[in-house]
Each structure stands twice: as C-alpha cells, then as structure tokens.
Amino acid sequence: xxxxxxxxxxxxxxxxxxxxxxxxxxxxxxxxxxxxxxxxxxxxxxxxxxxxxxxxxxxxxxxxxxxxxxxxxxxxxxxxxxxxxxxxxxxxxxxxxxxxxxxxxxxxxxxxxxxxxxxxxxxxxxxxxxxxxxxxxxxxxxxxxxxxxxxxxxxxxxxxxxxxxxxxxxxxxxxxxxxxxxxxxxxxxxxxxxxxxxxxxxxxxxxxxxxxxxxxxxxxxxxxxxxxxxxxxxxxxxxxxxxxxxxxxxxxxxxxxxxxxxxxxxxxxxxxxxxxxxxxxxxxxxxxxxxxxxxxxxxxxxxxxxxxxxxxxxx
Ligand SMILES: [Zn+2]
Numbered sequence: 535x536x537x538x539x540x541x542x543x544x545x546x547x548x549x550x551x552x553x554x555x556x557x558x559x560x561x562x563x564x565x566x567x568x569x570x571x572x573x574x575x576x577x578x579x580x581x582x583x584x585x586x587x588x589x590x591x592x593x594x595x596x597x598x599x600x601x602x603x604x605x606x607x608x609x610x611x612x613x614x615x616x617x618x619x620x621x622x623x624x625x626x627x628x629x630x631x632x633x634x635x636x637x638x639x640x641x642x643x644x645x646x647x648x649x650x651x652x653x654x655x656x657x658x659x660x661x662x663x664x665x666x667x668x669x670x671x672x673x674x675x676x677x678x679x680x681x682x683x684x685x686x687x688x689x690x691x692x693x694x695x696x697x698x699x700x701x702x703x704x705x706x707x708x709x710x711x712x713x714x715x716x717x718x719x720x721x722x723x724x725x726x727x728x729x730x731x732x733x734x735x736x737x738x739x740x741x742x743x744x745x746x747x748x749x750x751x752x753x754x755x756x757x758x759x760x761x762x763x764x765x766x767x768x769x770x771x772x773x774x775x776x777x778x779x780x781x782x783x784x785x786x787x788x789x790x791x792x793x794x795x796x797x798x799x800x801x802x803x804x805x806x807x808x809x810x811x812x813x814x815x816x817x818x819x820x821x822x823x824x825x826x827x828x829x830x831x832x833x834x835x836x837x838x839x840x841x842x843x844x845x846x847x848x849x
Pocket of ligand 1: 613615699718727
C-alpha cells in the first residue's frame, strides 16, 4: 500500500481562529485549511473567499455575524478552485467579483475541478449536496477593481499581479491599513499547491508585484496571518523559495519520476511537515514538468488523471 491519496485520509477537524486585523477587518484561519476574510465598509460588507460548500460558509458567516450585521454587497473570489468558491450561495452577495480569467477557467474546467478537489479533500466539503452548482462571477476585471468603503475607511483594491497559482489570481489590498489578502499566491507555513500554476512567472514578476505593495499584515491562502514586515517578508520569501527549489530540481531531472524524487528530497527538510505537502507534490511536479516542456497552459485535472499521477509518483 502506498500513501493515502491526496488528503483523503485527513479527516481530523481543524481549529478555526477568528482574528480582527484592524477595525472592521476580519480573517478566519484554520491550521492550514483555506483561509477566508471580510472587510466592513460604512454600510455593507465585502467577503473574501467562499469555502467549499454553503454549509461550511454558513458556519463562517455565523462567526462573522457576532461582529457585524451589515449586508454583504460583494463576495470576492481570489481564483477558481472549488474549495474557495463553491460555498458562494450562502453569502447572498449582490456582486461576485473575480478576475476575467477566473470566469473563463470556471467555464472551461470548473466541473472537472469540482470532482477533482472533492476527491482530494473530502473533509472540506461539508454537506456537499448543499452546493447548488458552479459559482459564476457577476463582475470581472483585468487589472484592478476598486471598492470605495465609504466614510474614512478608504478603498479596497482588487489587483491582478500576473499569472501565479492560477492564470487569474487576484489579491485584495487595503492601502490605508496596509493589509493584504493574497489568496493562494502566498502561503504562510503551509505547502504550495502549484498543479495549475505558472511557476516561472509566479516565482519572479508576480511575487515581485505582490511584495511591492509593502503589506504590514498578510493573510495567505492557508496558514497563520503574517503580522509585521518581518513575517510578511518571510511568507513571501518562503513561497519564492519553494518555487525556486521546484524549478531547480525539476529542471535538472531527466524524467518526471526523477523530478518528483529530487524535488521531494530537496523540499522535505524545510517543508515536509507543513500542511498538504505530500498531498500537493505529485500534482505540482507533474504541472511543472509540463511547463518546462512547452505546455503553456495547465492541463485539466480530472478525478481520473489525479489518480494516475498519484499512482505514478507517490511511492
Ligand atoms: Zn487554489
């Protein structure tokens, strides 16, 4: 018997922590499970990320409702992955915002991604029958999208920093409070998932752009909130290092199997104990192998292809 497939054997409930990052700025972290957030405007709320099902999302909203009863005008989704978007219906938001590419990716591969992620991470899909279908954005943008929060609260700026974790990631930036919600473009002490990534661009121009905002507080896609310049730099630096090691090791390998072994050996000492490390690595290496061999856009993951790659690479 090899290792259990992806996170299929990870059934232990994670502890959720609600944090108030500044007045009216909230984050919910969960020991390496996907993070979510919310920003209070003068007379409405902006929610960031939707979790995997409406039932999971309603639990988050119940905690948020202990702090504010403002109506949810915007739901912002950082990218198309199922565990971030399929809970959207619980928010009853007036507007669902994503990057242009995210809408295209949902149309192109949303169904397959749903099946793939459900099999990889079943625990995150609380009452999966509560999902009404794919989540469709109602407003999209290519470079930036600014939401005026009203009063003296300043703006919330949604920005595309280039291709990275996916083709259409966005970050949410509060210039006044210098707080960034980075989605899966940055992880803080959680392994990276790069199965749909553009490693070369992400590790260079895209992370340079993310860093250029000069955030003082950063909420990554998974893991703890980075507080203060040093922790923010460390989270971005760790993300960059993880990608650089992958690029070096996969680039030096003569086969995809060798690429997996080399990458595992090189990353394991620093990152092996971080959430979803073993889960992600076969998918990550498979995608990077493709990228370095001229396959421009990530191939679509299906539940079947997931199993094939897992059986081929995970010993
Ligand atoms: Zn993702």
